[in-house]
Amino acid sequence: MSTEPSATATTDSGVADLDEAADRLETDAMHESEEALELDQVFEILKNQRRRYVLQYLREIDETVSMSDLAEEIAAWENGKEVSQLSSSERKRVYVGLYQCHLPKMDSMGVVEFNKPRGRIERGPNADVFDRYLETDEEDEGPAWHRIHAATAAASAVVLGVALAAQTMVAGPLVAMAGLLVVAGNAGCSAAHYQWARTAADDDDT
Numbered sequence: 001m002s003t004e005p006s007a008t009a010t011t012d013s014g015v016a017d018l019d020e021a022a023d024r025l026e027t028d029a030m031h032e033s034e035e036a037l038e039l040d041q042v043f044e045i046l047k048n049q050r051r052r053y054v055l056q057y058l059r060e061i062d063e064t065v066s067m068s069d070l071a072e073e074i075a076a077w078e079n080g081k082e083v084s085q086l087s088s089s090e091r092k093r094v095y096v097g098l099y100q101c102h103l104p105k106m107d108s109m110g111v112v113e114f115n116k117p118r119g120r121i122e123r124g125p126n127a128d129v130f131d132r133y134l135e136t137d138e139e140d141e142g143p144a145w146h147r148i149h150a151a152t153a154a155a156s157a158v159v160l161g162v163a164l165a166a167q168t169m170v171a172g173p174l175v176a177m178a179g180l181l182v183v184a185g186n187a188g189c190s191a192a193h194y195q196w197a198r199t200a201a202d203d204d205d206t
Contacts, residue, residue: 037126041109046133050094051102053077055130058112058123067119071095152186 045051053074058065075094076083103121107114110126 037109037111037129042129042133045106045109045111045130048102050074050078050097051106052134054098054102054106054112054121055127056134058121058127059131059134062123064120064122067095067099067121070121071098074098 045055054070057070057073071094072083072086072091075086075090078094079086079090081090099116103112103114104116106112107124110124111130112124112127113122115121
């Protein structure tokens, strides 16, 4: 006796075919994006920390953002501060660098879509190419300077507290020596932070 395939089996087969076709389309689209950018163009974007921050922020937000919001967040990351603690010069330096150099370059490669007159930015058609690189780069964003400064301040307070407590039992200018140690520690931390920030900004115009 002959049997005919059931409607359920036919439907399941059709769904499987649609899923397979969708997977093929997604894979083809990814390959097309990768082919749209040469390897040296990919590295040209990735070699600059500020451009990597742009990609990271747009991936996290996943919507159109304003120039001011983007510049403030990147300035905060670069300086190890909260946005509310940024100075006007720190904001302006990042804003100008993004507006004049980085965003136009990324827009020309389809990495972002930069509406310059309106100051609006969103992910471009080639942005997905960089996601795999960002996943590894996020682990090496540089020191958390706000934590380092906080730890230095806490250590300074402990040193001064111990010096004051022991002053009556130890001869010599113990508090003065502790004060010099505190000043040296904080100055060294600030100098290291300043040097790191300058190094990170050296290629702002490249």
